[in-house]
Amino acid sequence: KPGLPDLPNPNELEFVSSFDYHMNVEGIEEYLDEFKREAYGDLDVVTVGEANGVSADQAVEWVDEERGKFSMIFQFESTNLWDKTLGVIDVLAFKRIMTRWEKSLEKSGWNALFLENHDKPRIVSTWGNDKEYLRDCATAFATVYMLMMGTPFIFQGQEIGMTNVRFPSINDYPDVAARNFYNLQLAKGVDHDELMKIIHMTGRDNARTPMQWDDSLNAGFSTAQQTWIGVNPNYVRINVAQQENDETSVLNFYKRLIRLRKEHDLFTYGIYDLILSNNKQIYGYTRT
Structure with a gap:
């Protein structure tokens, strides 16, 4: 307007x-x-x-x-x-x-x-x-x-x-929405474990982890030593x-x-x- x-x-x-x-x-x-x-x-x-x-x-x-x-x-x-x-x-x-x-x-x-x-x-x-x-x-x-x-x-x-992926630290999540939510709620006194539980269930990065092609390094998605976001650890059993x-x-x-x-x-x-x-x-x- x-x-x-x-x-x-x-x-x-x-x-x-x-x-x-x-x-x-x-x-x-x-x-x-x-x-x-x-x-x-x-x-x-x-x-x-x-x-x-x-x-x-x-x-x-x-x-x-x-x-x-x-x-x-x-x-x-x-x-x-x-x-x-x-x-x-x-x-x-x-x-x-x-x-x-x-x-x-x-x-x-x-x-x-x-x-x-x-x-x-x-x-x-x-x-x-x-x-x-x-x-x-x-x-x-x-x-x-x-x-x-x-x-x-x-x-x-x-x-x-x-x-979904269950990374232990908020630093494992690149998504700015997840980080902002975590920091705001933590400042209000909400427990870390409770906040991570919510992010594990609702975070957008759940859909953004690398595609799991096989059980090799980085699930076969990349030969880099480290990807922009971690690979879901279950790639060893869930892969193409x-x-x-x-x-x-x-x-x-x-x-x-x-x-x-x-x-x-x-x-x-x-x-x-x-x-x-x-x-x-x-x-x-x-x-x-």
Whole structure:
């Protein structure tokens, strides 16, 4: 706004979120129409927009084949559940959100399907059991989203079930958000161990450790003596080389899902319908 006025702060917080004032604001559609027209409108390319704040009802205006701004958009409504139900998946809420997006774009538009990104902790550690049931959790999550209508995006390491990392010191974490959180809370008297427990569960660096290719130095990612961030110590047992020749591995399960999508048009064009909508343990849907 003119003059850059301060945001309302009725609770006298130290910081106030400004997202509502610079995210999906009035006039963005005209700007994006011009951007598309001048940059890529006449090209045969796929475009993906990061569109936090765009609702499922609004999404058609963004990804409609004729009048949309992009081929598809990343929505964050589902991943925002992670912050509300850390460690326990709200199955009913997750199903409602994913179904709303699937049905909203059923006849016009296209979904960008994803579970992980560079700003979120690992799915198997957040909503699953990354120890005894790592493979079961990783493959279950893969099945849920890989067979929906849309284009699935696989974040590096997700296809082998990479987990959160648990470094002992805040100095092991390059992420400025984690360091600022730690220093502010420590100054308020919060215990170090309690703060590290939170960072282990929620830190963005969980998704930023080097890709685990094999069990050699730095998980085969680099020959340097030290990488910019440490390698997750579990790379010796969770890595691409170890899983490639194991038909029961998470990696080969992802490969089968990809092959299934390519071989059967049903998984591209089939209509999505939720079943068992009130079941708190099962996410079931059909494609017809």
